[in-house]
Amino acid sequence: MALLALGMMLMYSAELTLIVVISVALYAALRWIFYQPLRIASQERLILAAKENTHFVETVRAIVPLKLFGRETERKARWQNLKQDVVNRDARTEKLTILIKAANSTIIGLQGLIVFYIGAGLVLRNALTVGMLMAFISYAATFAGRMVSLVDMLINLKMLGLHAERLSDIVLEPAEPTITWESDLSRISPSITLRDVKFRYADGEPWILDGVNLHIPAGQSVALVGPSGCGKTTMCKILLGLLAPTEGEVMVDGIPIRQLGLQAYRKLVGTVMQDDVLLAGSIIDNISFFDSRCEYAGVARCARLAAVHEEIAAMPMGYQTLVGDMGSSLSGGQKQRILLARALYKSPKVLALDEATSHLDIQNEQLVNAALSAMALTRIMVAHRPETINSADRVVGINGGKMHELRPAPLVI
Ligand SMILES: Nc1ncnc2c1ncn2[C@@H]1O[C@H](COP(=O)(O)OP(=O)(O)OP(=O)(O)O)[C@@H](O)[C@H]1O
Numbered sequence: 581m582a583l584l585a586l587g588m589m590l591m592y593s594a595e596l597t598l599i600v601v602i603s604v605a606l607y608a609a610l611r612w613i614f615y616q617p618l619r620i621a622s623q624e625r626l627i628l629a630a631k632e633n634t635h636f637v638e639t640v641r642a643i644v645p646l647k648l649f650g651r652e653t654e655r656k657a658r659w660q661n662l663k664q665d666v667v668n669r670d671a672r673t674e675k676l677t678i679l680i681k682a683a684n685s686t687i688i689g690l691q692g693l694i695v696f697y698i699g700a701g702l703v704l705r706n707a708l709t710v711g712m713l714m715a716f717i718s719y720a721a722t723f724a725g726r727m728v729s730l731v732d733m734l735i736n737l738k739m740l741g742l743h744a745e746r747l748s749d750i751v752l753e754p755a756e757p758t759i760t761w762e763s764d765l766s767r768i769s770p771s772i773t774l775r776d777v778k779f780r781y782a783d784g785e786p787w788i789l790d791g792v793n794l795h796i797p798a799g800q801s802v803a804l805v806g807p808s809g810c811g812k813t814t815m816c817k818i819l820l821g822l823l824a825p826t827e828g829e830v831m832v833d834g835i836p837i838r839q840l841g842l843q844a845y846r847k848l849v850g851t852v853m854q855d856d857v858l859l860a861g862s863i864i865d866n867i868s869f870f871d872s873r874c875e876y877a878g879v880a881r882c883a884r885l886a887a888v889h890e891e892i893a894a895m896p897m898g899y900q901t902l903v904g905d906m907g908s909s910l911s912g913g914q915k916q917r918i919l920l921a922r923a924l925y926k927s928p929k930v931l932a933l934d935e936a937t938s939h940l941d942i943q944n945e946q947l948v949n950a951a952l953s954a955m956a957l958t959r960i961m962v963a964h965r966p967e968t969i970n971s972a973d974r975v976v977g978i979n980g981g982k983m984h985e986l987r988p989a990p991l992v993i
Pocket residue numbers: 781788806807808809810811812813814815854
């Protein structure tokens with residue numbers, strides 16, 4: 581439309597067209613000058629709003645400790661300050677926008693006046709008729725309007741980059757490789773081997789694991805012990821392919837897990853992590869992990885193995901009881917046993933439990949350990965309690981990044 585209008589304007593008067601083009605170019609230059617300050621303002625606003633949002637969500641999540649430590653007033657005041665920063669920033673951005681709008685009106689208004697003045701001269705000199713001048717002014721309005729929208733659009737498009745940049749951390753992170761294992765997964769024997777595994781969270785940080793070699797034959801249960809912070813959870817995450825070893829290799833049945841494909845590998849593994857969570861929904865949804873084809877009998881069998889069936893059955897709504905946000909309506913021990921039932925529902929060949937029974941009473945823990953021992957599973961259990969450690973075939977300890985065999989598995993002849 582802008583090009584069409586420009587062509588028509590040129591047919592009437594090149595002189596008047598030049599004035600209109602200059603005015604549009606002036607507006608574009610003005611937007612360009614204001615682009616950087618506006619970009620900085622928008623960037624600051626994004627950061628401030630993100631801080632305010634994080635603070636708010638964190639406050640809601642941590643409302644219990646905030647009440648217990650009597651910190652509600654300070655926390656609220658801090659949130660108000662953050663909110664105020666966002667509003668102030670908005671006001672400054674709005675001032676810039678008003679300035680740009682005012683400049684636009686001035687430029688376009690002046691352009692109209694000049695076109696009228698020179699156009700009237702041309703009419704007096706009979707270079708144009710009044711009708712031609714009116715037609716020109718109408719085309720000029722179309723041209724200027726479209727060009728201003730185009731410039732605004734281009735600026736907005738460049739501004740989008742700002743939001744895209746903030747997402748770059750997530751978007752540019754390489755995805756886990758999706759390798760599909762062609763052969764039958766059921767033929768894989770669940771023996772796990774760590775070969776010369778070294779791991780640290782970043783360059784220059786101390787090694788958490790410093791050359792670990794471990795072979796867990798299929799069906800063996802291993803208790804992983806060691807002081808807090810020695811790297812037991814890190815070791816579990818490496819075993820599960822959540823963290824890639826800095827050096828060395830993790831293998832299942834002699835096949836490196838990267839070659840097998842992490843998705844295929846995880847089909848073989850059931851897990852309860854140290855900070856695992858339930859999702860909002862019913863207990864049956866959580867145990868089956870929202871499997872639409874789940875059957876009650878399968879869910880109840882896993883709940884029995886995890887020694888939680890009776891407690892669920894005694895609830896007024898039974899397996900349809902809602903667990904609330906992140907399982908907030910359940911006790912710590914119930915949550916852990918439901919997480920365990922969820923891990924078993926996958927029918928895994930390997931079970932990795934990171935302090936999965938730490939909230940259980942001794943009796944329930946014994947029930948769970950006995951049920952798990954009766955299953956032909958390769959088990960890796962991180963534990964501190966002697967009852968759980970004793971239920972394992974073998975005990976290994978981590979200390980200073982090295983692995984020590986504390987109680988080897990008994991010889992089977
Ligand atoms: N995401 C992370 N980034 C950097 N360092 C980390 C990270 N997670 C853990 N660490 C560090 O790695 C070390 C091992 O942590 P890890 O969670 O494996 O310990 P742990 O043996 O499971 O302890 P606990 O018995 O208390 O659960 C700790 O010193 C911890 O500070």
